[in-house]
Amino acid sequence: MTAQVKRSSLLGGHKWLWLSLVSLNLVLGWAALILPTAPGLPSMENIQLLQAFSEALFPSADWRLTPLAALEQQILMELKLPRAILALSVGCSLGLVGASLQGLLHNPLAEPGILGISSAGALGATLTFYSGLAATLPMAVPLGGIAGAAIATLGLFLLAGRQAHTATLILAGIAINALAGGLTSLVLNLSPNPFAAMEIIFWQMGSLADRSMSHVWLSLPLMLLGWVSVGAAARSLRALALGEFTARSLGISMPMVRLQIIGGAALAVGAAVAVTGVIGFVGLIVPHVLRSVVKQDPAVLLPASALGGAALVTAADLAVRLLPLQVELKIGVLTALIGAPFFFYLIARQRNTADAN
Amino acid sequence: MWRASILLIASLSLNAVGQPARVASLNLCTDQLLVLLADPNQVASVTWLSQDSRTSSVAKQSQSFATNTGRFSDIAHLQPDLVLINSYAAAATRQALQALKLATVEIKPAATVAEITTNIRVTAMALGQTERGNAMITQMEQDLAAIESAQAKRNTNAQPSALILQPNIITVSSGSLPSHLLIRAGFVPALQKFSVGYTNTEAIARLRPDLLILGDHRNKYPSLAEQMLDHPLVNQAAAQIKIHAADWICGTPRAIAVISQLDTARRRLTAPSPADSQ
Amino acid sequence: MTSVSNKPNQVPLAAEGLTLTRSGTGIVSSFSARFGDTRGDQGELVAIVGPNGSGKTTLLQGLAGLLSPTAGNVKVHGQILAELSPLPRAKLIAYLEQNPRVHWRLTVEAVIRLGVPQEKVWWFSEDPLKKEFLEHICDLTFCQDLRHHTIQDLSSGEQMRAHLARLLIANTPVVLADEPTANLDPFYQLQCMQLLSNIAAQGKTVVVVLHDLTLATRFCNRMILLNKGTIVADGRPSEVLSEANLRRVFQLKASAVAGETGLKEIGVAPEYPWTILND
Numbered sequence: 010m011t012a013q014v015k016r017s018s019l020l021g022g023h024k025w026l027w028l029s030l031v032s033l034n035l036v037l038g039w040a041a042l043i044l045p046t047a048p049g050l051p052s053m054e055n056i057q058l059l060q061a062f063s064e065a066l067f068p069s070a071d072w073r074l075t076p077l078a079a080l081e082q083q084i085l086m087e088l089k090l091p092r093a094i095l096a097l098s099v100g101c102s103l104g105l106v107g108a109s110l111q112g113l114l115h116n117p118l119a120e121p122g123i124l125g126i127s128s129a130g131a132l133g134a135t136l137t138f139y140s141g142l143a144a145t146l147p148m149a150v151p152l153g154g155i156a157g158a159a160i161a162t163l164g165l166f167l168l169a170g171r172q173a174h175t176a177t178l179i180l181a182g183i184a185i186n187a188l189a190g191g192l193t194s195l196v197l198n199l200s201p202n203p204f205a206a207m208e209i210i211f212w213q214m215g216s217l218a219d220r221s222m223s224h225v226w227l228s229l230p231l232m233l234l235g236w237v238s239v240g241a242a243a244r245s246l247r248a249l250a251l252g253e254f255t256a257r258s259l260g261i262s263m264p265m266v267r268l269q270i271i272g273g274a275a276l277a278v279g280a281a282v283a284v285t286g287v288i289g290f291v292g293l294i295v296p297h298v299l300r301s302v303v304k305q306d307p308a309v310l311l312p313a314s315a316l317g318g319a320a321l322v323t324a325a326d327l328a329v330r331l332l333p334l335q336v337e338l339k340i341g342v343l344t345a346l347i348g349a350p351f352f353f354y355l356i357a358r359q360r361n362t363a364d365a366n
Numbered sequence: 367m368w369r370a371s372i373l374l375i376a377s378l379s380l381n382a383v384g385q386p387a388r389v390a391s392l393n394l395c396t397d398q399l400l401v402l403l404a405d406p407n408q409v410a411s412v413t414w415l416s417q418d419s420r421t422s423s424v425a426k427q428s429q430s431f432a433t434n435t436g437r438f439s440d441i442a443h444l445q446p447d448l449v450l451i452n453s454y455a456a457a458a459t460r461q462a463l464q465a466l467k468l469a470t471v472e473i474k475p476a477a478t479v480a481e482i483t484t485n486i487r488v489t490a491m492a493l494g495q496t497e498r499g500n501a502m503i504t505q506m507e508q509d510l511a512a513i514e515s516a517q518a519k520r521n522t523n524a525q526p527s528a529l530i531l532q533p534n535i536i537t538v539s540s541g542s543l544p545s546h547l548l549i550r551a552g553f554v555p556a557l558q559k560f561s562v563g564y565t566n567t568e569a570i571a572r573l574r575p576d577l578l579i580l581g582d583h584r585n586k587y588p589s590l591a592e593q594m595l596d597h598p599l600v601n602q603a604a605a606q607i608k609i610h611a612a613d614w615i616c617g618t619p620r621a622i623a624v625i626s627q628l629d630t631a632r633r634r635l636t637a638p639s640p641a642d643s644q
Numbered sequence: 645m646t647s648v649s650n651k652p653n654q655v656p657l658a659a660e661g662l663t664l665t666r667s668g669t670g671i672v673s674s675f676s677a678r679f680g681d682t683r684g685d686q687g688e689l690v691a692i693v694g695p696n697g698s699g700k701t702t703l704l705q706g707l708a709g710l711l712s713p714t715a716g717n718v719k720v721h722g723q724i725l726a727e728l729s730p731l732p733r734a735k736l737i738a739y740l741e742q743n744p745r746v747h748w749r750l751t752v753e754a755v756i757r758l759g760v761p762q763e764k765v766w767w768f769s770e771d772p773l774k775k776e777f778l779e780h781i782c783d784l785t786f787c788q789d790l791r792h793h794t795i796q797d798l799s800s801g802e803q804m805r806a807h808l809a810r811l812l813i814a815n816t817p818v819v820l821a822d823e824p825t826a827n828l829d830p831f832y833q834l835q836c837m838q839l840l841s842n843i844a845a846q847g848k849t850v851v852v853v854l855h856d857l858t859l860a861t862r863f864c865n866r867m868i869l870l871n872k873g874t875i876v877a878d879g880r881p882s883e884v885l886s887e888a889n890l891r892r893v894f895q896l897k898a899s900a901v902a903g904e905t906g907l908k909e910i911g912v913a914p915e916y917p918w919t920i921l922n923d
Contacts, residue, residue, distance in 0.1 A: 046568040084571055087599045115747040141587050204533055204589035211590055219567045219594050244762045250748050251758055251810075254741045257710055259814075260734030260761040305748040337566065 023309060026302055030316035034097065037323040041093035042085060046218070048333045053081055053089075061085045091222045094229065096323040099217075099285050102232050102277035104318020105311055107292015109239045109270050112246035112307035116175055117297060118355055121278045122289030124178070125185025126161045130275075130282035131212040132189040132196070133157025139200040151228050154283030159275035161185050166271070175359055214339035215286035217326050228280040235277030236315065242269040243308040250307055288325075288341045290348020291318050297351060385494030386447035386469070391416075392436050392459065395616035396450035396473050398424050399489040402618065403498055406430075410446045420583050423612045423620045438462040448492060476617025477543050479510065479550065479625075485617060502619055509622045513629050517552060524636040526576035527556040528628075531600070533581075533591035544579075544614050547621060551628035553577065571599045576635055579628075582608035607631045654722035656680030656849040657707065657737075657818045661716030664699075664706040672699045672706060672873040674716065680818070680849030689844035690851045691860035691881070694870035695894055700853040701742055703870065704822050707851060708739040720818060734761035738814040740821040742853075744807045746795050752806040753791040756781065759810035778813065785809040785839060801832030808839060819843060819850045825859060837863040857885060857894075869893060 043053050061082040103121060110119040121127045137143055137153030168181040193212055197205045245266040248256040257263060281288075295317040296310055303309040325343045332338055388410040391397045397416035400409060401424040414433040419425035434440030438459045441449070449463055453474040463470050471492045476482040483503045490499020530544050545555050556575035578600075584592060595601065609627060613620040657679040664672040680688050692700050705711045707718055709725040718725040720736045728736075738759070746755055760773045782788045787809045790802055798806070804824060811819060821840065825833040833856065841863045844850045854860040860867055861881040869876040869884045871893045877884040890896045 047566045050568055050572060080571065080574065083599060084568055087597075088568055088571070139587060139589070144588055200587055200589070202585040202587045202589040202592075204585075204591035205587070208590050219597055221597050221599075248758055248762075250746055250750060251755070252741065252745055252747065254705070254710055255739065255744060257730065258708055258734060258737070258739035258741075259758065260731035262730045300748075304754065305750050306754065307748060 023303060023313075026299075026313060027316075030313065030320065033320045034316060034323070037320055037327065038093050038097060040327055041096060041323055042089050044327060044331065046088060046092065046330050047337065048331055053085060057081050058085065087221060088219070091220050091225045092217050092326070093323065094225050095220050095285060096217055096326045097319040098225075098229055098232050099281040099288065100291060100319040100322025101315045102235060102281045102318070103288060103291035103322065104295040104314035104316070105236060105239055106274040106278050107318070108296040108307070108310045108314035109242060109246060110274060110292070111296055112249060112310070113242075113266065113270050114178060115249070115252075116178060117300075118175060118179060118293070118352070118359070120290065120293040121158075121274065122287060122291075123186075123293065123352070124161070124165055124182040125189055126158045126165070126274060126278050127282050127287040127289065128186050128189040128193070128213070129161030130154040130158035130279040131287050132193045133160075133279065134283035135193050135196045135212055139196055139202070139205055147223070147227060151231050151280040151283040153279075154281075155231065155275050155279030157189070158279035158282070159271070161189065162271045162275055166267070210339060212286045214341035214345075215282075215288035216329075216337070216339050216341075217285055218337055220284060224284040228284045231280035232277050235273045235275070235280065238269050238273030238276060240273075240311060242266050242273070243311050245269075246311070247306065247308040286339075286341065288322060288344055290344045290352065291321055293355070294344075294348050294351050295321055297355065386492070388444065388446045389448045389450065389493060390434070390441040390444060390446040391450040392434065392438070392441070392455060393450070393452035393473075394421060395452060395475055395618075396471075396489070397428070398422060398616050398618050399473070399485060400450055400493070401427050401431075402502070403486070403490050403495045404493045405495075408493065410444045411441045419612065421612050421615055423616075423618050425612070442466070450489070450492075475543075477541060478546050479506070479621060482506075482617035482619070482621055486619075506619050506622050510625065513622075513626055517629065520633065522636050525552060525554045526632060526635045527573070528553040528577040528579055529556040529570065529573060529575035529604075530579045531570070531595065533589065533595060543617055543621065544624075547614060547624050548579075548628060551625050552632050553628065567594070567597050567599050575604050577631055578604045578606045580606055580608050581611045583611060605631070605635060655719070656721060657851070658719045659707060659716065660719070662703075662706055662713050662718060663715035664702050664711050665714050666702055666711065672703045672870075675703060675706075675873075675875060676716075677868060677875070677878060679851055687844035687846060687848045687850065688866060689841055689864045690849075690866045690868060691854045691864040692851060692868045692870060693854055693857060693860050693884075694876075698870045698893075699873035700870055701822055702873075704739075704820050704851065704853050708737055708820050709733050710739065731761055734814065734816075736816055737818045737820060738811045738816040740807055740811045740819075740824060742822040743826065749794045749796055751792055752787055752795050752798070752809075753778075755795050755806050756787065756791075756809045756813055759813040761814055773813070777815070781809050781813045784842070785812065786835070800827045801829060801835075804828060804832065804836060808836065812843060817848060819848055820852075821850070822853045823855060824852065825854065825856060833859055861885065 042058055043055070045052055057078060060078065064082060065086060106126075107120045110121065110124065111117050113119075131154070133153035133156045134150050135153075136157075137149040142149045142153075164185060165178075165181050168184070169177045190213065194209055197209050197212075200206070245256065245261045248259045248261045249266070251259070253263060256266075292314075296314045299313045299317050300310055303313050321344070322340070325340050325347075329338045329340050329343055385405075385408060387408065389400060389404060389408050390411040391400045391409075392413065394413055394415045397412040401412065401416065406427075409431050411432045411434045412428055413436050416422040416428045416431075417425055417433060422428065432444070439462075442462070446468065448469045448471065450471050450473060451459065451463070453472050455472070460470075471488065473485050473489065474481070476485050483506065486499050486502055490496050490502075528548050530548070540555060540557070548555055556573045580595065607627065609624060613624050655678045659675050659677050662672060662675040664675075679690055692703060694700050702711065706713060709718065709728070712726055720728070720733075725733060725737075750758075756778065757773060762772075782791060785805045785808050787805055790798060790806060793802075795803055795806055804827075808821075808824065811821065819840070824836050824840070828836060837859050840850050840852060852860075852864070854864075864881060866879065867881040867884040868878045869889055876893055877886070877889055887897075
């Protein structure tokens with residue numbers, strides 16, 4: 010048998026994967042618009058969805074909405090749509106950044122939540138939000154999140170070094186998480202607002218509830234910048250599978266790769282965390298599940314994890330919305346329940362391979 | 367059911383005119399009754415919350431009094447003649463009061479206008495200020511009667527729905543004082559029309575209340591809880607009024623003022639438009 | 645960058661007073677040598693030998709442009725290496741590190757494809773690798789049967805063949821390899837050296853760091869003996885591995901005989917009786 014050698018682009022050769030991931034996201038996105046945001050509330054009908062979008066797209070056309078349809082449209086455009094957009098884009102950011110950090114650090118345990126990047130982003134966001142800075146400058150919250158995430162990522166590299174050993178990396182993550190978590194609590198406790206102290210759970214466990222389009226406009230452009238930056242490092246990440254020296258000999262500029270990934274991770278995760286709080290383990294679960302599907306290619310893993318992350322967060326948010334509980338569960342609780350076992354499994358597997366060597 | 371146990375009245379050490387000389391209160395609601403009914407020199411201690419205008423309707427009058435944090439240890443050294451406590455006071459507080467054989471009056475939080483008048487009557491009696499208490503009750507009844515007769519004259523059966531909304535999109539449960547005052551003013555609490563385990567923004571929007579009742583205080587420093595009230599789906603949903611939280615956290619004569627305020631809002635909502643009027 | 649590689653009158657690879665410093669062992673001082681020939685049609689297979697810690701690996705990294713020199717320079721076809729940006733450099737020099745590792749469970753073919761220096765970083769650009777050339781390299785390195793295997797599942801010899809294919813797929817005029825025969829069985833050692841020798845015969849300049857003096861003598865037409873970061877000898881293996889050099893640098897009593905493919909009468913030099921050599 011003569012092996013087929015295809016001249017293909019970076020994305021080529023995984024047609025079915027892209028098709029299934031994109032359709033999965035379409036279905037989940039559609040469900041996020043149709044289904045109610047709490048159990049016991051009515052779903053929207055497809056015809057209403059269509060009508061509402063047509064009305065929104067062509068406001069000049071002579072649409073006459075009944076008051077009920079107008080309410081449905083308002084709920085769709087001001088509540089469900091921003092929630093769906095944020096679920097997809099935040100999931101995309103977390104999956105993408107997880108996959109890129111794993112490629113850069115050659116470690117399947119690298120994840121923005123575990124490494125403390127997310128909680129440092131949350132610290133930056135809480136500082137700008139509770140200080141009242143955001144009241145005059147709404148952009149300050151995502152920018153604060155990005156600054157926090159950037160400092161944590163740089164700190165991680167200084168603390169754990171370039172070729173980080175798993176234990177060093179995880180310990181550095183624990184240290185950053187502890188510091189950022191403690192300081193976030195401090196910020197909330199020092200706030201003169203009596204409600205602030207109770208809001209630690211939002212920042213640590215994340216939620217997409219009651220977000221509005223203003224949150225989308227604040228965070229999505231910055232996340233997009235982050236995606237472009239991380240995506241530009243794709244081929245470099247592939248070469249990095251051979252180690253830093255060989256990658257350099259193949260024409261990869263390491264300072265450039267680090268800038269692209271650290272900068273991109275800070276932008277995407279910082280902006281995401283600033284509007285939804287920390288949603289953990291997404292960047293761990295998704296690349297882990299998809300790695301063998303993309304034949305372990307660190308470059309193809311990036312878009313795959315982005316789409317997978319979007320699907321996971323959207324699905325988790327739907328579950329949180331529809332679980333019949335007294336109070337809406339924080340989405341990070343759900344991702345932690347799924348993700349922590351993965352984490353244990355990966356640690357156990359790493360230990361086994363370490364023992365074998 | 368109202369239950370005020372006046373304990374150990376016999377052992378009260380009373381002054382010349384038959385009043386307890388030094389009275390301490392360990393709860394925001396009893397604070398307010400104490401400040402309203404007692405002579406200023408009778409007040410030994412009130413909670414620090416009673417000095418905060420956000421939570422207390424007697425903040426101004428309370429400024430000069432010694433404060434406590436609601437714990438017995440704060441007032442033990444004052445050796446009060448009488449201690450006013452809430453019926454939900456901590457077990458430790460009760461035990462300490464009993465151990466020292468201090469005269470105690472326990473007041474149940476009022477959830478209706480009738481319970482408010484009962485609480486006033488009991489507190490006034492314990493303070494030896496029965497006349498002041500009766501005058502206060504009479505005034506309340508007169509004000510309420512005036513509102514109700516005006517309502518009767520308007521002769522409208524329209525019962526608009528109203529929703530009390532607090533930060534974090536928490537609404538007030540039925541059976542509470544605010545809910546009772548809403549009904550007294552002729553509103554239907556909107557939540558009764560719709561059953562969800564908890565409220566969220568979509569549920570609020572779907573309730574489509576005629577009136578949204580918000581607090582009048584906004585902290586200078588932001589919180590997510592208060593930010594949720596700014597969500598366009600909530601904020602633009604209905605007519606809004608703001609009620610000063612201190613007026614209905616505790617049952618005081620201010621409750622009548624709240625009914626009056628709600629009545630005004632209802633009149634505006636149900637007023638027939640000029641075209642409909644004969 | 646083809647303009648650079650085709651200049652006929654320039655030496656493919658030349659180091660002038662190259663000095664490399666590094667924390668820890670292995671410091672190279674004032675290394676000067678020229679590799680390859682000026683006509684550009686005939687290759688050269690050069691072995692760099694020397695005892696542990698003599699600076700072989702550091703020197704090779706310096707020649708590859710992966711360490712910036714503290715003094716002196718490396719020129720590739722007359723162009724100073726340090727002034728080239730990473731990508732043009734990668735198109736001139738291919739480098740194989742010591743004990744190469746692959747961090748993810750990639751197939752051999754995926755690893756080989758990584759060897760092509762990528763000009764474009766954008767997502768939808770076509771793969772520049774020609775099918776025929778990939779087939780050719782796979783044939784050359786006996787990788788045809790391995791292509792769809794995961795590299796970690798293969799033996800050391802098979803893995804090294806994949807890495808050599810990765811090294812050669814870049815089709816650079818200069819090829820540097822750091823101890824490619826380490827950890828290999830004798831058969832695969834010979835196979836590996838034969839391969840590099842064939843590459844050199846095709847006109848490439850191949851510089852290999854070797855531990856095994858016998859292999860070096862057998863396959864290389866030139867040998868550079870390094871000790872404590874400086875050149876002890878540079879020339880034909882039989883000249884370089886003189887009795888005096890072996891005794892001085894390797895603490896060995898042995899001799900290489902011209903025309904033969906190895907060392908004769910290897911033994912520990914009598915003045916170093918504590919050294920045990922059992923190779």
